[in-house]
Amino acid sequence: MTNHNCKTCPFKSSATKVLSDDEFEILDKNRAMVTFKKGDLIFKQGALSTNVAYLRTGIVKIHMQGPSKEKILRIVKAPSYFGIPTTFGNKINKYSATAIEETTVCFIDSNLFRNFIFKNGKFAYEIIVELCENELQDYERYANQSQKQVPGMVAERLICMSDNIFNSNHFNFPLTQSELADLVGTSRESVSRVLSDFSSNKLIEFKGKEITILNRDVLEQISEKG
Amino acid sequence: MTNHNCKTCPFKSSATKVLSDDEFEILDKNRAMVTFKKGDLIFKQGALSTNVAYLRTGIVKIHMQGPSKEKILRIVKAPSYFGIPTTFGNKINKYSATAIEETTVCFIDSNLFRNFIFKNGKFAYEIIVELCENELQDYERYANQSQKQVPGMVAERLICMSDNIFNSNHFNFPLTQSELADLVGTSRESVSRVLSDFSSNKLIEFKGKEITILNRDVLEQISEKG
DNA sequence: ATCGAGATGTGATATAAATCACATTATAAA
DNA sequence: TTTATAATGTGATTTATATCACATCTCGAT
Numbered sequence: 147m148t149n150h151n152c153k154t155c156p157f158k159s160s161a162t163k164v165l166s167d168d169e170f171e172i173l174d175k176n177r178a179m180v181t182f183k184k185g186d187l188i189f190k191q192g193a194l195s196t197n198v199a200y201l202r203t204g205i206v207k208i209h210m211q212g213p214s215k216e217k218i219l220r221i222v223k224a225p226s227y228f229g230i231p232t233t234f235g236n237k238i239n240k241y242s243a244t245a246i247e248e249t250t251v252c253f254i255d256s257n258l259f260r261n262f263i264f265k266n267g268k269f270a271y272e273i274i275v276e277l278c279e280n281e282l283q284d285y286e287r288y289a290n291q292s293q294k295q296v297p298g299m300v301a302e303r304l305i306c307m308s309d310n311i312f313n314s315n316h317f318n319f320p321l322t323q324s325e326l327a328d329l330v331g332t333s334r335e336s337v338s339r340v341l342s343d344f345s346s347n348k349l350i351e352f353k354g355k356e357i358t359i360l361n362r363d364v365l366e367q368i369s370e371k372g
Numbered sequence: 373m374t375n376h377n378c379k380t381c382p383f384k385s386s387a388t389k390v391l392s393d394d395e396f397e398i399l400d401k402n403r404a405m406v407t408f409k410k411g412d413l414i415f416k417q418g419a420l421s422t423n424v425a426y427l428r429t430g431i432v433k434i435h436m437q438g439p440s441k442e443k444i445l446r447i448v449k450a451p452s453y454f455g456i457p458t459t460f461g462n463k464i465n466k467y468s469a470t471a472i473e474e475t476t477v478c479f480i481d482s483n484l485f486r487n488f489i490f491k492n493g494k495f496a497y498e499i500i501v502e503l504c505e506n507e508l509q510d511y512e513r514y515a516n517q518s519q520k521q522v523p524g525m526v527a528e529r530l531i532c533m534s535d536n537i538f539n540s541n542h543f544n545f546p547l548t549q550s551e552l553a554d555l556v557g558t559s560r561e562s563v564s565r566v567l568s569d570f571s572s573n574k575l576i577e578f579k580g581k582e583i584t585i586l587n588r589d590v591l592e593q594i595s596e597k598g
Numbered sequence: 599a600t601c602g603a604g605a606t607g608t609g610a611t612a613t614a615a616a617t618c619a620c621a622t623t624a625t626a627a628a
Numbered sequence: 629t630t631t632a633t634a635a636t637g638t639g640a641t642t643t644a645t646a647t648c649a650c651a652t653c654t655c656g657a658t
Contacts, residue, residue: 210511210512211515212516212518212519213515213516213519213520213596213597213598214519214520214598215519217515217518217519219511219514231504231505231507231508234500234504235504240511240512241511263493263496263500264493264494264497265493266493267489267491267493267496268490270496270500271486271489271490271496273500274460274489274496274503275461277457277503277504277507278456278457278460278503279457280507281457281503281506281507282457282458282466284507284514285436285445285466285467286436288443288445288510289436289437289438289445290438290439291517291518292517293438293439293440293441293443294439294440295614295615296614296615322634322636324634324635324636331519332615332616333615333616333617334635335615335617335618335637336614336615336616338635338636338637338638339615339637341636342636354624521644521645522644522645548604548605548606549605549606550605558646559646560606561607561608561645561646561647561648562644562645562646564605564606564607565607565608565645567606567607568608580654
């Protein structure tokens with residue numbers, strides 16, 4: 147990793163792209179690139195954090211302990227920063243991040259990151275844009291999740307996985323049914339039933355974690371109606 | 373309003389506080405201060421937006437049309453920016469904002485706002501901090517809302533109103549029961565029943581919209597347990 | 599003061615989904 | 629391979645809450 151260079155990294159964030167050569171040099175000296183395997187905890191709710199995390203490759207889940215069980219807040223796909231709000235303040239993490247696939251993460255010292263914001267308006271702007279986009283996405287889901295019922299939310303997630311993460315109708319589902327339940331806010335059993343139901347209605351096909359979307363139209367209808 | 377001056381405004385945002393005299397001068401020429409009455413729509417989902425909104429005084433609800441009905445996403449108390457994510461991109465608003473009390477709002481041209489971010493790192497930093505804090509709050513609620521049941525969520529909201537907005541055990545509840553239902557994600561009838569129940573158990577007292585919290589301890593217990 | 603619309607209270611009923619319980623099947627570790 | 633542990637499928641039952649229905653009640657507008 148030591149011979150790796152941020153400036154020539156093909157996975158640069160849009161914020162990093164606007165850095166000057168001097169800034170790249172400082173960045174190179176103050177970041178660490180780490181590989182995580184599926185299931186590895188990247189940072190933990192309750193722990194102190196001094197580094198901003200950037201997802202260079204892979205997929206990560208952001209999750210926290212809810213009143214009764216774990217809640218998955220969002221799935222992050224590379225390339226993207228993740229957990230800026232919880233790591234940035236240099237205080238205790240309000241949520242955790244865990245790799246759900248093999249990932250590479252770059253950690254950047256929070257103070258340096260803060261300095262870039264102070265010194266480089268374009269960098270700050272890109273960070274703001276990313277934070278804003280996230281809020282918009284979160285709010286959309288938030289509204290959905292409190293009004294749709296279980297089949298609608300599961301259908302929504304399947305379509306979302308297909309469109310935004312794998313860009314294919316056929317993919318290897320990266321979550322267990324139990325995790326999917328924590329993500330959409332139901333019980334594991336309900337997820338299982340809905341999936342069986344979709345399958346017997348020929349909307350999807352799945353063996354193990356291999357999922358194929360067979361009837362996207364009907365799935366979308368179910369997702370929209372709720 | 374014309375003789376009003378941003379630099380001496382007692383309701384400045386923490387971001388605005390770091391502006392230079394020159395920047396204040398530009399700001400004064402490019403902002404409009406508007407008063408809204410209770411119930412007035414401030415900006416609307418689906419409309420184009422070219423101004424960032426700053427809540428100078430009052431309380432606002434952020435809401436959007438969900439799959440089946442209206443969803444209230446958050447309640448914003450002055451002083452605070454609101455809707456930066458949806459207004460800033462200069463595109464179509466993803467959600468609406470409505471005054472739930474008499475409010476004064478300052479509109480700032482998005483381009484000017486963007487310029488401040490580019491030119492003034494401290495300003496950008498303060499905006500980032502605000503966006504981050506919001507995300508943290510939203511995630512907390514998000515987890516709660518998918519795991520707590522109705523009495524827990526109503527109790528949580530009452531305590532939140534009391535602690536964060538009115539700083540008193542006795543306050544004039546600014547939402548209708550129907551709105552409270554849209555906020556916590558239930559039906560109007562369920563809210564009514566829970567409130568009646570709290571009242572008959574002497575946890576709260578209410579006539580009309582006047583609410584008094586009588587037994588905060590038990591209310592907090594209900595909120596935590598769900 | 600009167601009117602009417604919106605807000606609220608409350609019972610009866612329907613229903614989605616949680617929970618419980620257990621069988622079956624993968625998956626990783628020894 | 630064997631073994632253990634986690635993941636999944638599916639029925640039976642319970643439960644919280646939505647929905648429907650209707651009776652007040654409140655408050656602003658005339």
